[in-house]
Amino acid sequence: MENKTTHQIILSFGKKDNTNHQMPLATYITSLQGLQEVVEQTDKILNGENSEYDIKVIAEQPGSFETVIDFVQSGGIDVFRTLGFVAGGFALGTVLEVVEQLKSRAMTEIEISKGEHGKQATIRVDGQEVTCSETVAKLVKNPKIRSGLDKLLYSSLQDEDASNLKITSEGGISLEVDKDEAEVYKAPPSVMHQETEVETIVADVRFTKVNFLGAKGWEIAYGTARYPTQMTDEFFLEKIANGKDGKPLEISSDDLFVVEMKKTEITSNGKKGRPRFVITKVNRHRKADGRIV
Numbered sequence: 592m593e594n595k596t597t598h599q600i601i602l603s604f605g606k607k608d609n610t611n612h613q614m615p616l617a618t619y620i621t622s623l624q625g626l627q628e629v630v631e632q633t634d635k636i637l638n639g640e641n642s643e644y645d646i647k648v649i650a651e652q653p654g655s656f657e658t659v660i661d662f663v664q665s666g667g668i669d670v671f672r673t674l675g676f677v678a679g680g681f682a683l684g685t686v687l688e689v690v691e692q693l694k695s696r697a698m699t700e701i702e703i704s705k706g707e708h709g710k711q712a713t714i715r716v717d718g719q720e721v722t723c724s725e726t727v728a729k730l731v732k733n734p735k736i737r738s739g740l741d742k743l744l745y746s747s748l749q750d751e752d753a754s755n756l757k758i759t760s761e762g763g764i765s766l767e768v769d770k771d772e773a774e775v776y777k778a779p780p781s782v783m784h785q786e787t788e789v790e791t792i793v794a795d796v797r798f799t800k801v802n803f804l805g806a807k808g809w810e811i812a813y814g815t816a817r818y819p820t821q822m823t824d825e826f827f828l829e830k831i832a833n834g835k836d837g838k839p840l841e842i843s844s845d846d847l848f849v850v851e852m853k854k855t856e857i858t859s860n861g862k863k864g865r866p867r868f869v870i871t872k873v874n875r876h877r878k879a880d881g882r883i884v
Contacts, residue, residue, distance in 0.1 A: 594665065594666035595663055595664070595665060595666075596663070596664045596665075596666070596667075596669050596670075597661075597662070597663050598662045598671045598672075598676070598677050598760060598761070599649075599659065599660065599661050599662070599760070599761065600659075600660050600662070600671070600676050600677065600758050600759060600760045600765070601657050601658065601659050601660070601757075601758070601759040601760075602622070602626075602657070602658045602660060602756065602757075602758060603657045603658075603756065603757040603758075603759065604619075604622075604657075604658075604747065604753065604755075604756055605753070605754040605755040605756065605757070606752050606753065606754055607752050607753075607754045613752075614750065614753075615750055618746070618747055618749075618750050618753075619747075621742045621746055621747065622742060622743050622746070622747035622756075623648065623658070623743075624739075624742060625738075625739040625740065625741065625742025625743035625744075625746070625747070626646075626660070626739065626743050627646065627739075628735055628736070628738065628739030628742070629674065629736050629739035629740055629743065630644070630646055630662070630670055630671075630674075632730075632733055632735045632736045632739065633670050633673065633674060633686075633730055633736060634664065634667075634670050636729055636730060636733065637667060637668040637670060637673060637726065637730075638664075638666075638667030638668055638670075639667075642664070642665065642667055643664070643665040644662065644663065644664035644665065644670065645661075645662070645663045645664075646660065646661070646662045646663075647660070647661045647662075648660060648661075649661055668726070671760075672685075673685060673686060673726065673727065673730070674686045674687060674730075675687030675688055675765065675766065676758055676760060676765055676766070677760035677761060677762065677765055678760060678761075678762035678763065678765055679762070683706075683708060683711060683722055683723045683724045683727070684722075684723045684724075684727060685727065686727055686730050686731055686736070686740075687740075687766060688723075689714070689721055689723045689727055689728075689731050690731060690737070690740060690775070690776060691775050691776075692719075692721045693714070693716055693721065693731070693775075694774075694775045695774060695775055695776070695777045695778070695779055696716045696717055696779060697716070697779045697780075697781050697782060697783055697784050698714050698715070698716050698731075698732065698782065698783045698784070698786075699715050699716055699717075699783070699784050699785070699787070700714070700715040700786075700787040700788075700789070701713070701714050701715075701728055701732065701783075701786065701787065701788050701789075702715070702787075702788070702789035702790075703725055703728075703788060703789065703790035703791070704789075704790070704791045705791060708724065709724065709725070710724070710725040711723065711724055711725060712724065712725050712727070712728035714728060714731070731782075732782055732783060732786070733782075734778070734782050737778040737779075737782055738778050740776050740778070741776060741777055741778040743776075744756060744766075744768055744773060744776035745773045745774065745776045745777045745778075748768065748770045748773045749773075753770055754769070754770055755767060755768060755769045755770060756768045756773075783858075785857060785858070785859050786857065786858040786859075787855065787856070787857050787858075788855070788856045788857075788858075789853055789854070789855050790853070790854045791851065791852075791853055791854075791871075792851070792852060792853075792854055793849065793850070793851050793874070794813060794849075794850060794852065795847055795848070795849055796811040796812065796813045796847075796848050796850055796852075796870075797811065797812040797844055797845065797846065797847060797848065798810070798811055798812075798842055798844065798846070798848065799811065799812050799817055799844050801831070801842055802822075803831055803832050803839050804832070805828075806821050806822050806823055806828070807821060809821065809822045809870070811868065811870075812844070813868070818865075818866065818867070818868050819867075820852070820868045820869065820870055821868075821869045821870065822870050823869055823870065823871055824870060824871060824872050824873050827872075827873040843878070843879055845879035846876060846877065846878055846879055847876075847877045847879075848873055848874075848875065848876055848877070849873075849874040849875040849877075850870045850872065850873050850874060851870070851871050851872040851874065852868050852869060852870040852871060853868070853869045853871060854866050854867070854868055855867045855868075855869075
């Protein structure tokens with residue numbers, strides 16, 4: 592592997608009875624399986640199907656349930672740092688920090704917009720908004736990652752004698768979960784009720800239908816398709832209605848417009864619907880002959 596990123600973390604399973612260093616085999620295996628599932632799926636999403644990594648269990652510390660995990664990946668986005676297994680994560684929060692705020696509730700909407708640190712996501716759940724990077728939102732909404740975190744951080748603490756779980760990295764304790772707080776990591780039956788992604792984009796479009804009298808009744812040619820569109824730029828509506836000398840502004844289907852618009856896509860039962868567009872601002876109007884109007 593070239594450009595290697597290396598991390599080592601320690602999983603410490605605390606017990607109510609510190610003299611009893613035993614743990615059900617099924618629980619122990621499930622927790623490590625959860626870790627493997629989270630890392631595998633996260634690496635695929637962040638770095639692609641061909642990304643390489645290696646994760647190993649080092650010999651346990653004598654007389655304890657401290658398990659040393661050695662992780663090496665070949666370049667790309669740092670998987671452990673993005674998840675929050677080591678210190679120094681994303682400016683807008685790691686996967687673990689966002690999952691904690693969601694508190695095992697199904698998300699209702701994800702809105703993507705431009706932010707100070709690149710594209711950011713606003714996750715809505717039960718009237719609450721949680722902000723994170725677009726990258727972290729992709730991981731948080733992934734059912735396999737949520738299932739893996741459930742196994743690692745919730746199910747592993749359901750043993751009667753379990754008390755807490757600590758993840759320690761190079762910088763100290765990255766995460767400490769007490770048994771009575773572990774439910775925030777439990778995966779909901781459905782990660783999202785119905786996924787609604789709203790993204791603000793700047794794009795070149797052509798108007799194939801216009802309505803000089805209002806916001807509805809517009810249509811754009813965008814990419815290789817045409818879409819019904821709402822026009823909410825009041826300044827542009829007034830401009831085309833009044834035009835010059837009281838005459839409406841002439842618009843041709845060959846004219847090119849640079850617009851800001853909100854793109855909304857709804858996914859239900861795994862099927863993504865046709866995108867909807869609302870134009871919020873018209874930045875530039877270029878006539879077919881190249882003139883800027």
